[in-house]
Amino acid sequence: MLPKGSSAALLALHYPTSIFCPRNSPFLKLRPVFGPRASLSTGGGRTGALTPPPPPPPSSSSSDEVQKIDVNPPKGTRDFPPEDMRLRNWLFGHFRDVSRTFGFEEVDFPVLESEALFIRKAGEEIRDQLYCFEDRGNRRVALRPELTPSLARLVIQKGKSVSLPLKWFAVGQCWRYERMTRGRRREHYQWNMDIIGVPGVVAEAELISSIVTFFKKVGITSSDVGFKVSSRKVLQELLRSYSVPENSFGRVCVIIDKIEKIPVDVIKKDLMTAGMSDLAVEELLQVLAIKSLDKLEEVLGGKGDAITDLKQLFFLAEKFGYSDWIEFDASIVRGLAYYTGIVFEGFDREGKLRAICGGGRYDKLLSTFGGEDLPACGFGFGDAVIVELLKEKGRLPELNHQVVSMVCALDSDLQGAAAAVATKLREKGESVELILGVKPLKWVFKRAARINAERLILVGPDEWQKGTVSVKNLSSEEQYEVKLEELE
Amino acid sequence: MRLRNWLFDHFRDVSRTFGFEEVDFPVLESEALFIRKAGEEIRDKLYCFEDRGNRRVALRPELTASLARLVIQKGKSVSLPLKWFAVGQCWRYERMTRGWRREHYQWNMDIIGVPGVAVLQELLRSYSVPENSFGRVCVIIDKIEKIPVDAIKKGLMSAGISDFAVEELLQALSIKSLDKLEEVLGGEGDAITDLKQLSSLAEKFGYSGWIEFDASIVRVLPMTLALCSRSELCCLNA
Numbered sequence: 001m002l003p004k005g006s007s008a009a010l011l012a013l014h015y016p017t018s019i020f021c022p023r024n025s026p027f028l029k030l031r032p033v034f035g036p037r038a039s040l041s042t043g044g045g046r047t048g049a050l051t052p053p054p055p056p057p058p059s060s061s062s063s064d065e066v067q068k069i070d071v072n073p074p075k076g077t078r079d080f081p082p083e084d085m086r087l088r089n090w091l092f093g094h095f096r097d098v099s100r101t102f103g104f105e106e107v108d109f110p111v112l113e114s115e116a117l118f119i120r121k122a123g124e125e126i127r128d129q130l131y132c133f134e135d136r137g138n139r140r141v142a143l144r145p146e147l148t149p150s151l152a153r154l155v156i157q158k159g160k161s162v163s164l165p166l167k168w169f170a171v172g173q174c175w176r177y178e179r180m181t182r183g184r185r186r187e188h189y190q191w192n193m194d195i196i197g198v199p200g201v202v203a204e205a206e207l208i209s210s211i212v213t214f215f216k217k218v219g220i221t222s223s224d225v226g227f228k229v230s231s232r233k234v235l236q237e238l239l240r241s242y243s244v245p246e247n248s249f250g251r252v253c254v255i256i257d258k259i260e261k262i263p264v265d266v267i268k269k270d271l272m273t274a275g276m277s278d279l280a281v282e283e284l285l286q287v288l289a290i291k292s293l294d295k296l297e298e299v300l301g302g303k304g305d306a307i308t309d310l311k312q313l314f315f316l317a318e319k320f321g322y323s324d325w326i327e328f329d330a331s332i333v334r335g336l337a338y339y340t341g342i343v344f345e346g347f348d349r350e351g352k353l354r355a356i357c358g359g360g361r362y363d364k365l366l367s368t369f370g371g372e373d374l375p376a377c378g379f380g381f382g383d384a385v386i387v388e389l390l391k392e393k394g395r396l397p398e399l400n401h402q403v404v405s406m407v408c409a410l411d412s413d414l415q416g417a418a419a420a421v422a423t424k425l426r427e428k429g430e431s432v433e434l435i436l437g438v439k440p441l442k443w444v445f446k447r448a449a450r451i452n453a454e455r456l457i458l459v460g461p462d463e464w465q466k467g468t469v470s471v472k473n474l475s476s477e478e479q480y481e482v483k484l485e486e487l488e
Numbered sequence: 489m490r491l492r493n494w495l496f497d498h499f500r501d502v503s504r505t506f507g508f509e510e511v512d513f514p515v516l517e518s519e520a521l522f523i524r525k526a527g528e529e530i531r532d533k534l535y536c537f538e539d540r541g542n543r544r545v546a547l548r549p550e551l552t553a554s555l556a557r558l559v560i561q562k563g564k565s566v567s568l569p570l571k572w573f574a575v576g577q578c579w580r581y582e583r584m585t586r587g588w589r590r591e592h593y594q595w596n597m598d599i600i601g602v603p604g605v606a607v608l609q610e611l612l613r614s615y616s617v618p619e620n621s622f623g624r625v626c627v628i629i630d631k632i633e634k635i636p637v638d639a640i641k642k643g644l645m646s647a648g649i650s651d652f653a654v655e656e657l658l659q660a661l662s663i664k665s666l667d668k669l670e671e672v673l674g675g676e677g678d679a680i681t682d683l684k685q686l687s688s689l690a691e692k693f694g695y696s697g698w699i700e701f702d703a704s705i706v707r708v709l710p711m712t713l714a715l716c717s718r719s720e721l722c723c724l725n726a
Contacts, residue, residue, distance in 0.1 A: 053532045069520055071561035074545060077514035079558050082572070085510045106489045110591065111515060111577070112547070133537045136581050143516070173515070177540045187514065403507045416692035423694050426505045433507030436569060436602045450567070451507070 076178065076186025086399040088189075091383060092171050095191040098214045099169035102206070104193055107168045109150035111175070115140040117149045120337050120368075123254050129176040131186070143175035147192045148338075148362070148378060149369070155196055156371030164197030164374070185384065194378030201309050203377050204342045204361060205316035211346060211357060211381065212322045218386075219395045222322075225356060228329035229313060229344045232360070233306035234296065235333065236340075238287055242280035250337030252276070256288065257335040290330040309342055338362045342377070353388055357381035406453040408435040408444050410460040418459045421469060421484070428488065448474060457487075492593075496575050499595040503573035508597055511572045513554035515579075519544040521553045533580040535590065547579035551596045559600055568601030612657075621647045629661065 073079045080088055099106065115132045132142035144150060147170050155166065170192045178184050193210055195203040208227055215225060232253065239249060255270045264285070271281045290296045293314070297307050310328060317323050326344075334343045341361030348356065359379025367373045390396045405425055409418035415437070422434040433451060435444060448456050458470040463481060471487070472479040503510065519536045536546035548554060551574050559570065574596045582588045617625055628643040637658070644654045663669050666683055690696050 053534060053536075069557065070518060071557050073514045073554075073557075074516055074518055074543075077516065079514070079554075079561070080512035081558060081562065082509035082511055085512055088512070089510065106493065108489055108492070112579075112591075131540070133539060135535070135537060137583075175516075179541075187516075401509055406507075416689050419689055419692040420694070423692075429501075429505065431504050431507055433571075436599070447567070 074186075076184065078185070078187070082401060083399075086401070087387070087396070088383070090397055090399055091386070092189070092191075094214060094217055095169075095171050095381070098210055098217065099191075099193060101213065102167070102193070102210050104167040104169040107151070107154065107170050108172060109144075109147070109154060109170070111143055111173055112141055113144050113150060113153075115142040117153060117369075118142055118145060120250070123251050124337055125254075125335060126176070129178055131175040131177040144172075145174055145176050146336075146380060147172050147174065147190060148194070148336075148365070148380070151192070151194055151378070152365050152369055152371070152376075155374065155376075156366055156369055165203075166194075166196040168196070169193045189383040191381040191383075192378055194376060196374050196376045198377075199363075199375040201312045201342060202316055203375075204344070204359075205313055205320055207359060207377060207379055208317070208326065208344060209320045209322060211379065212320075212325055214381075218390065220389065220393065222324045223349065224389070224393055225325075225346055225348055227326040227344050227346050228332045229310070229326050229342065230328065230330050230332040231306045231309050231342050232333065232339050233304065233309065233341055234287065234300065234330060235284070237300060237304045237306055238284055239276070239280070242277065242283075244275055244280065248275045253333045253339070254335055254337055256284075256331075256333045259288065259331060288331045291328070293328045296328070296330060305341075313342060334358050334360055336360075336362075338365045338368070340364055344379070346381075348385075348389055348392075350392070352392065353385050356385045356389060400452050401450075402452045403431040403433045404454050405430060405457055406433045406435065406444070406448045406451070406455070407457045408459065409438060410458055412438050414459045414461065414464060417464050421457060421459055421487070424484075424487065496593070496595075499573075499575050503595075503597055506571070506597070508571040508573040511555070511558065511574050512576060513548075513551070513558060513574070515547055515577055516545055517548050517554060517557075519546040521557060522546055522549060533582055535579040535581040548576075549578055549580050551576050551578065551594060552598065555596070555598055570598075570600040572600070573597045616653065617647070617649055617657075621649075625649070632661065 078084070096106065115130070118127065118130055118132075120127060126145045130142050130145055132140060135141050151168065151170070155162070171189060172192075173187055174190050175187050178186060193207055195207065208229075211227075215221070235253065235256070236249065239252065244252065251274050252271060255267060255274060259267060268278070268281050268285075271284070272278060276284070287296070287299060290299065293307070293310055296310075300307060314323070314326070314328075317326050332343055332345050333339075334345060339360040340363045343358075343360035345358045346356035347353075357379055359377065361375070361377040363375050364373055365376060387396070405422075407418050407422045407425070409415045418434060422432045425432045433447075433453065435447075439447075444456070453474055455474055456472045458472070460470060463470055466481075467485075468481045468483050469487065470479060471482050500510070519534070522534055522536075523531055534546050534549060536544060539545050555572065555574065559566070575593060576596075577591055578594050579591045582590060612622055612625060613619075624647050625644065628640060628647065631643075632640060640658070641651075641654050644657065645651060649657065660669070666687065669683070687696075690698075
């Protein structure tokens with residue numbers, strides 16, 4: 001909504017002059033290494049003809065006419081005005097602190113990737129909702145829906161130059177294209193932590209430990225949330241015993257992930273289309289209903305890694321100190337095709353919210369991109385559900401804008417003097433709001449209250465002549481004169 | 489990433505030291521936000537496309553347009569002046585044969601609600617350049633050290649400036665001293681007052697040794713100021 005009386009927007013363009021240096025592109029030179037499915041039009045450095053630039057707006061007789069522009073961000077996206085930005089920085093600050101506490105290193109990748117990186121043809125929802133398009137060079141690109149493929153790409157790119165294991169984390173924006181009738185977001189930020197090069201379950205245990213650490217940090221307890229844990233190997237073993245082909249595996253998992261969301265008859269039908277006999281489907285559904293590890297062991301028999309892995313995980317969870325946070329649940333498969341082992345999901349115990357986070361092992365992802373497989377596991381943790389959860393539990397922090405000092409000139413000749421005072425304090429690292437121009441004192445006090453300044457420093461002619469300023473402590477209301485040299 | 493974090497932390501620390509508040513906006517915006525009559529070069533390099541719903545969108549080439557959009561959206565609910573900063577990724581589309589980057593991060597600090605007069609505007613006014621040509625003229629002038637002077641002259645004349653005025657304007661733009669500029673513009677007019685004031689403030693702020701006057705620097709352009717309900721809402725880009 002535009003403010004009353006305004007004649008709609010047009011805006012100053014801050015034209016960046018020479019910021020782009022004509023040096024090498026930091027992007028990976030894309031070789032066609034993404035496997036048989038790749039329909040890469042990127043090739044290696046080929047440049048197609050550019051699509052023409054967008055046309056100028058229609059010219060009008062009155063050249064002062066200004067275009068009406070929507071003041072809202074694009075559908076499904078968010079602006080972050082100061083109050084929202086404070087919350088976001090608070091949240092991301094915790095993500096980063098926890099990651100560093102665990103000795104992980106931060107990485108990042110472009111938000112725009114080749115579409116081929118995300119095409120897995122396993123029927124995943126993530127693929128249906130891919131925010132892809134053709135760029136001006138007619139290449140198929142996409143705004144990333146997740147961070148893991150980019151991470152895998154970077155790991156392969158680094159090759160032998162990095163020493164394993166790698167412990168990397170990232171906080172990045174991910175996108176999906178969804179019809180706006182559903183009123184859902186098209187972007188969110190996701191915190192990821194990944195461990196590359198550790199085949200043992202201790203890696204998954206470490207990852208869950210980091211999420212538990214984060215929850216504790218923000219005041220969420222094990223009575224608020226928990227983790228449901230299972231292993232893709234359970235399904236693998238089952239499907240193998242029914243001779244379901246390995247390349248249907250991902251698809252089967254994606255179908256099963258929808259168990260609570262679509263009618264069981266549709267699930268059964270889809271599973272049979274994926275190559276399972278109705279007997280196999282029945283047994284599968286029974287197994288998925290198992291709630292105890294012991295029962296699972298009975299059903300599957302003693303052999304196979306699934307049980308060993310899970311038992312080991314629960315053993316380590318106790319040592320890490322988070323036993324009361326995790327439970328076994330055979331129906332957890334997660335919706336990404338590439339998980340191969342342990343999978344887990346954070347859930348709210350009151351059952352009101354969607355999954356808070358999810359992750360698992362993905363030992364075979366790198367080879368789908370043409371690299372050598374490395375054991376890998378990781379998780380994604382979005383910024384939306386956690387905020388809803390904190391709201392529910394009354395644990396959203398109150399964050400206000402804050403400065404230490406507000407500096408104000410009492411007449412226009414002293415603007416320079418006020419600037420000098422502000423500079424002196426800023427050089428010491430203090431946060432200082434300098435009043436720009438001369439404002440009535442009533443206005444100044446109001447603003448000081450709004451920005452929660454600790455003190456107000458007034459630069460007045462009489463004091464300045466003496467080489468002093470007036471300092472008012474805004475909580476105690478005490479005011480005293482201070483020599484400029486002694487100001488700190 | 490360590491280097492990037494180090495750099496961005498300094499951006500943020502300084503911004504906070506100056507009492508600015510951080511903001512952010514979507515990296516994807518409606519294409520219309522960046523398409524203006526005067527900004528030809530921005531349009532050529534705009535990383536725009538049609539999304540799956542056939543809407544024209546673009547990866548932002550700069551942050552200021554989004555900032556202005558948010559300021560207007562907030563309307564009366566925010567009290568001026570606003571002192572906002574952002575660190576965000578910006579994009580442009582360029583043929584890859586030139587080996588240039590298509591993205592970079594940019595630190596922005598903006599003050600909204602503190603009035604000021606653009607020096608260049610006054611200069612152009614004194615050469616009778618019509619106001620609605622300002623944007624175009626600024627785009628041309630910005631290329632002064634990058635394309636041959638004859639091309640500059642030709643561009644300026646096609647923007648409606650007489651060849652005599654073009655010569656004088658180019659001379660004025662080569663002025664490197666405030667005193668000389670005062671001679672050219674005459675004593676009246678806000679430009680000189682403002683610049684002298686800026687000079688004196690620079691001294692008080694303690695950075696005289698860092699700045700120098702150069703009339704050809706075209707920093708605020710192409711400028712079509714937000715026409716909102718009152719004139720107090722104008723943008724001063726540092």
